[in-house]
Amino acid sequence: MSLEPVVLFFVLGLAAGLLRSDLKIPGSIYDALSIYLLLAIGLKGGVKLAEQATPGMLLDGVLIIGAAILIPLVAFPILRYLGKLKRADAASIAAHYGSVSVVTFSIGVAFLAQAAQEYEGYLIVFLVLLEVPALVIGVMLARYGAGQVRWGRMLHEVFFGKSIFLLLGGMIIGYVAGPQGIAPLDNVFFDLFKGALAIFLLEMGLVAAGRLADLRAYGVFLIGFGIVMPILSASLGTAVGWMLGLSVGGTMLLAALYASASYIAAPAAMRIAVPEANPGLSIGAALGVTFPFNILIGIPLYYWMAQTIHQIGA
């Protein structure tokens, strides 16, 4: 099992941040890269969907989403009662962990490509579908029917915010155009993907380094949660993937999706719907602990879990 090279760019960014290097990726480049990556991931998913879509996938989808709803519902009481966090903070963090990370998914895909392992391309659809239920559950856990919620604004942010909009838009274009239609764009969107992901990860390393410093103030509970929760969620993902008959690669990707915590869509949505929650706690745990854990240790671990369950099952 070798380390995916793009991950080393994250480590480089992390080192630059921790060593207080003056390295800085301009905001406009970060924005351009994130637009590119979201479109590329969406296109790739849409093309795979055009090739693989079957009616049976609908039932799989219901089961995958149904199981994913358990994640924030398990995370909330752990945070609230074991971690003794305020209701709003516990609900917001639970929503972040129920939601998903596009970059973690992309690194999972890059890892599988390096291992020459096939996967069910339609899993990309769940990058979009898994975002929403967790955020809605998070808001409901924070409010329990009381208090005003800016539902309209929050859902607008989720659906029309850059990430879901571009993922969904790319997916529709990829689906409509199909593999032949997209072929002329392959040079830009697929061949350059890994290079763009590498520079993006350099920036994520810098951002995560800033968050690591904050985490010292929040204590060991949140650091422990940021490591144990993704392993629990990945175990659920591995079991669901195996039960649905996904390939080893597909099972690993589903585990990585369940294990990932959102740090782009969820922070914006929670800032709107649960503004009293401290964003430092949720982004600190999701980006400062879980994201580095997932890409450095988690993804190889989830790959091993997927291989093991398939071996035992066989």
Add this chain to the structure above:
Amino acid sequence: MSDQNQRLLTIVCESMLESFLQEELPRLGASGYTVTDARGAGRHGRRGGAWAKESNIKVDIVCDAEVAQRVVDHINREYKQHYALVMYSTDATMHCVSAR
């Protein structure tokens, strides 16, 4: 050319409030405003500006005193409690060319 005495109201806040302000400022009577990206540090920690989720904006509004007060009241009521923001205002002279 005629000079008019106005207020310059400046709001430094989390960039995620921009879309809300875009919608609300005209409703509160502001006929125009200017938004720029901002970096800095304050009670809510360092706002580096490199990453969109923790960046700040600076909103400048030139308006009459009544509109400025309405905007301040609205922002205090809606956002002050939970969002990183600071507001200040000063007298401003608009140097405008009158329309022919």
